[in-house]
Amino acid sequence: MESSGDDVARIRREIQALKDEKACIEQKISVLEAQLQETASLAPQLQQNGDVCNGSCPPITAVGANMAHGLSADSIYRYSRHLLLPSFGVQAQSNLLKSSILVVGAGGLGSPALLYLAACGVGRLGVVDHDVVELNNMHRQVIHTEAYIGQPKVKSAAAACRAINSTIQIVEHKEALRTSNALEILSRYDIIIDATDNAPSRYMISDCCVVLGKPLVSGAALGLEGQLTVYNYKGGPCYRCLFPTPPPTTACQRCSDSGVLGVVPGIIGCLQALEAIKMASAVGEPLSGRMLLFDALSARIRIVKIRGRSVQCEVCGENTTFNQQQFKDFDYEKFTQSPLSTSPPKLKLLAPDSRITSKEYKGRIVAGEAHVLVDVRPEHHYRIVSIPKSLNIPLASLEARLSEISAALKQEQEQEGTGSGANLYVICRRGNDSQRAVQYLHNKGFNLAKDIVGGLESWVHDVDPNFPMY
Numbered sequence: 443m444e445s446s447g448d449d450v451a452r453i454r455r456e457i458q459a460l461k462d463e464k465a466c467i468e469q470k471i472s473v474l475e476a477q478l479q480e481t482a483s484l485a486p487q488l489q490q491n492g493d494v495c496n497g498s499c500p501p502i503t504a505v506g507a508n509m510a511h512g513l514s515a516d517s518i519y520r521y522s523r524h525l526l527l528p529s530f531g532v533q534a535q536s537n538l539l540k541s542s543i544l545v546v547g548a549g550g551l552g553s554p555a556l557l558y559l560a561a562c563g564v565g566r567l568g569v570v571d572h573d574v575v576e577l578n579n580m581h582r583q584v585i586h587t588e589a590y591i592g593q594p595k596v597k598s599a600a601a602a603c604r605a606i607n608s609t610i611q612i613v614e615h616k617e618a619l620r621t622s623n624a625l626e627i628l629s630r631y632d633i634i635i636d637a638t639d640n641a642p643s644r645y646m647i648s649d650c651c652v653v654l655g656k657p658l659v660s661g662a663a664l665g666l667e668g669q670l671t672v673y674n675y676k677g678g679p680c681y682r683c684l685f686p687t688p689p690p691t692t693a694c695q696r697c698s699d700s701g702v703l704g705v706v707p708g709i710i711g712c713l714q715a716l717e718a719i720k721m722a723s724a725v726g727e728p729l730s731g732r733m734l735l736f737d738a739l740s741a742r743i744r745i746v747k748i749r750g751r752s753v754q755c756e757v758c759g760e761n762t763t764f765n766q767q768q769f770k771d772f773d774y775e776k777f778t779q780s781p782l783s784t785s786p787p788k789l790k791l792l793a794p795d796s797r798i799t800s801k802e803y804k805g806r807i808v809a810g811e812a813h814v815l816v817d818v819r820p821e822h823h824y825r826i827v828s829i830p831k832s833l834n835i836p837l838a839s840l841e842a843r844l845s846e847i848s849a850a851l852k853q854e855q856e857q858e859g860t861g862s863g864a865n866l867y868v869i870c871r872r873g874n875d876s877q878r879a880v881q882y883l884h885n886k887g888f889n890l891a892k893d894i895v896g897g898l899e900s901w902v903h904d905v906d907p908n909f910p911m912y
């Protein structure tokens with residue numbers, strides 16, 4: 443028998459499937475309605491004339507309305523506020539409708555970018571992402587709704603775009619962009635938007651744009667800051683011109699570790715859409731050779747001049763031999779020493795006898811074992827949630843606070859009255875920092891220190907599914 447939780451999930455899935463079907467049918471209806479509207483505007487005049495056109499009469503639209511630009515009546519009405527802009531107008535809108543733009547990543551940056559690109563009438567809009575929608579995406583990834591939790595982001599994003607504009611083509615690429623598929627996917631679009639969140643993807647997308655000769659709108663947002671620029675546009679620099687060597691992996695922070703205020707990627711994503719729209723419609727001056735820096739706390743936006751194309755650039759420089767084949771063979775994960783996937787790396791620094799699983803640790807609590815549990819997460823993480831009776835000593839202050847661990851172990855031993863001494867366990871969020879801490883503690887003479895494999899994530903997974911996770 444299914445549990446009530448399974449039931450709820452199944453019913454939600456069925457509802458979503460029906461909603462998708464409904465959205466698809468509605469899209470078809472509105473396309474047919476637009477066709478009907480255009481055809482019907484001819485029909486009464488044919489009837490009034492009392493005869494049926496045999497092909498020899500002049501086209502009736504030529505008498506009723508002069509629309510040499512080719513926009514339909516529906517499009518004129520839909521995009522009328524664009525058409526009214528003297529600096530945009532009919533020509534720019536027609537250019538947009540003929541353009542194609544690809545957004546890589548349907549997360550914090552991609553969400554607003556996709557919504558505006560769909561709304562403004564980009565003729566073909568592609569979205570690439572391999573991930574599924576999660577509850578902790580909701581605060582910033584505004585294209586997704588709760589009904590899509592657990593479903594592919596591309597499916598959710600495409601449905602939202604279609605709901606806004608059923609007259610454009612939306613293409614779903616439900617896969618991670620890799621060297622094996624990037625050339626083929628990117629070659630189908632005029633302009634590329636990088637809305638990903640990791641170093642290997644950034645280098646890979648930029649290099650691919652260089653070999654294919656496509657302009658790239660690149661954005662980033664973390665914490666309360668964001669930045670934006672356009673690469674590879676009419677002789678401008680590429681990402682590698684600016685950053686020939688990848689930053690150290692410790693400098694590559696992720697939203698899932700460092701946090702991000704939802705509206706910050708919202709702002710940068712909107713600006714990415716704007717830069718793409720400007721290029722697609724041939725209006726204005728793209729942000730090439732300049733970088734926009736946004737600081738939410740001080741409410742400051744600065745535009746700084748950045749270096750131009752580097753003659754020494756390994757990918758776009760004067761003597762480069764970098765081509766499509768080299769792109770396909772390039773190992774971006776090795777180059778940046780970080781994974782393409784959004785999941786953080788899992789370190790293995792300790793011997794098995796210096797580690798215990800979260801289940802084993804739970805067993806020791808139940809057995810009443812004398813021990814101290816040190817939680818080495820930063821204090822603001824610890825304040826979100828922690829295991830009762832744990833002692834918070836962040837990894838960064840471990841060196842200065844070793845005496846607190848000694849004191850806690852002594853106190854525990856006295857309370858329990860054990861002769862053999864109390865055990866020392868170390869936990870963190872995912873099991874990486876706890877290993878670093880145990881290595882350090884071993885060097886400082888705490889030889890019995892053990893790390894809890896997989897940290898609080900494994901505690902939630904294997905011991906207590908109700909323990910809140912972030």
Ligand SMILES: Nc1ncnc2c1ncn2[C@@H]1O[C@H](COP(=O)(O)OP(=O)(O)OP(=O)(O)O)[C@@H](O)[C@H]1O
Nearest residue numbers: 547548549550571573618619638639643697698784
């Ligand atoms: N190589 C890639 N190909 C396709 N999509 C990618 C690639 N790299 C990253 N992405 C996608 O880009 C999006 C980036 O979104 P965002 O930075 O908001 O982070 P997130 O991974 O959704 O959330 P969080 O970091 O908070 O867990 C994600 O949906 C991710 O799946």
Ligand SMILES: [Zn+2]
Nearest residue numbers: 680683755758
């Ligand atoms: Zn370059």
